[in-house]
Amino acid sequence: MDRPCLGAYTEPAVHEAISHIIRRYSTNRSDVRHEALQGIDLTGVARLLDLGCGFGFMVDALADALPPDSEIVGVDVHPTNREVFLTRAEAAAGSARFVCRRLDSHLDFPRRSFDAVIASYSLYYFPGVIPEVARVLKPDGLFLSLTHSESQFECLLEAIGFAPRQSEFRSVLLEFSAENGGAKLAEHFATVESRPYHNRLVFCPEDLDDFLALLRFKLPSLMPAQTFDPDRATQLLERARDLLMSSDHVIIEKDDTVFISKEPLSL
Numbered sequence: 001m002d003r004p005c006l007g008a009y010t011e012p013a014v015h016e017a018i019s020h021i022i023r024r025y026s027t028n029r030s031d032v033r034h035e036a037l038q039g040i041d042l043t044g045v046a047r048l049l050d051l052g053c054g055f056g057f058m059v060d061a062l063a064d065a066l067p068p069d070s071e072i073v074g075v076d077v078h079p080t081n082r083e084v085f086l087t088r089a090e091a092a093a094g095s096a097r098f099v100c101r102r103l104d105s106h107l108d109f110p111r112r113s114f115d116a117v118i119a120s121y122s123l124y125y126f127p128g129v130i131p132e133v134a135r136v137l138k139p140d141g142l143f144l145s146l147t148h149s150e151s152q153f154e155c156l157l158e159a160i161g162f163a164p165r166q167s168e169f170r171s172v173l174l175e176f177s178a179e180n181g182g183a184k185l186a187e188h189f190a191t192v193e194s195r196p197y198h199n200r201l202v203f204c205p206e207d208l209d210d211f212l213a214l215l216r217f218k219l220p221s222l223m224p225a226q227t228f229d230p231d232r233a234t235q236l237l238e239r240a241r242d243l244l245m246s247s248d249h250v251i252i253e254k255d256d257t258v259f260i261s262k263e264p265l266s267l
């Protein structure tokens, strides 16, 4: 089992297949992106910044929300995301730009230069950028961030003998999670609305192939980089298979939260 770079989706096709599995087995039938955009007016947005844009999963959902002459700027550390992101962003806005950069605690953009900023399942990789988002956002702009709950996948991991606390991804997630994200944002924005998105994935024995495909995708990001062990990964997959085949169904926790932050406190 190859170890993908932490935080990177491997291939667009693999990402699509995994997204499809997540949607198919979700108890929450509404799309998290539509929940995130519910009631938000983006018709006045001239420039939008997408941090950790990946393949443009989130800009895809903005297609009918942005004015036709708007510009989307995507930033991501992985150059391979450029092409797919630009195709999606150009379909959603008048123009698009991809900046290949590793984000940390600085943004190379002038103060008050964006009407909206989004960070969809990415802010936990670079939480130090939050004050900079407040700086580059216009006073009436909005910052939309999506993240996972710290409890995601917890019961399943326990059941197959992998302590969730050992998970490498969990230590990343603790940097900006559903549980602590609101407090981190409130240090830099006067208004922070939190929209919990409750969800579970439910798999039955006949869903084994999809269940294992999801876990195969997930496992490499759970194990500490220095100790990734293909034999252990195989053993965990075997335990997961045995668990599903001996149960009525297996439930995976998949709660997320959307944060909508306004009124940046930047000077």
Ligand SMILES: C[S@@+](CC[C@H](N)C(=O)[O-])C[C@H]1O[C@@H](n2cnc3c(N)ncnc32)[C@H](O)[C@@H]1O
Residues within 6 Å of the ligand: 006, 007, 008, 009, 051, 052, 053, 054, 055, 056, 057, 058, 075, 076, 077, 078, 081, 101, 102, 103, 104, 119, 120, 121, 122, 125, 126
């Ligand atoms: C889980 S993916 C989310 C992608 C996309 N926003 C979405 O919602 O599908 C996280 C993205 O953050 C990017 N990323 C991780 N660490 C980064 C960093 N320090 N600077 C810039 N991009 C980073 C990864 O390359 C990846 O595309």
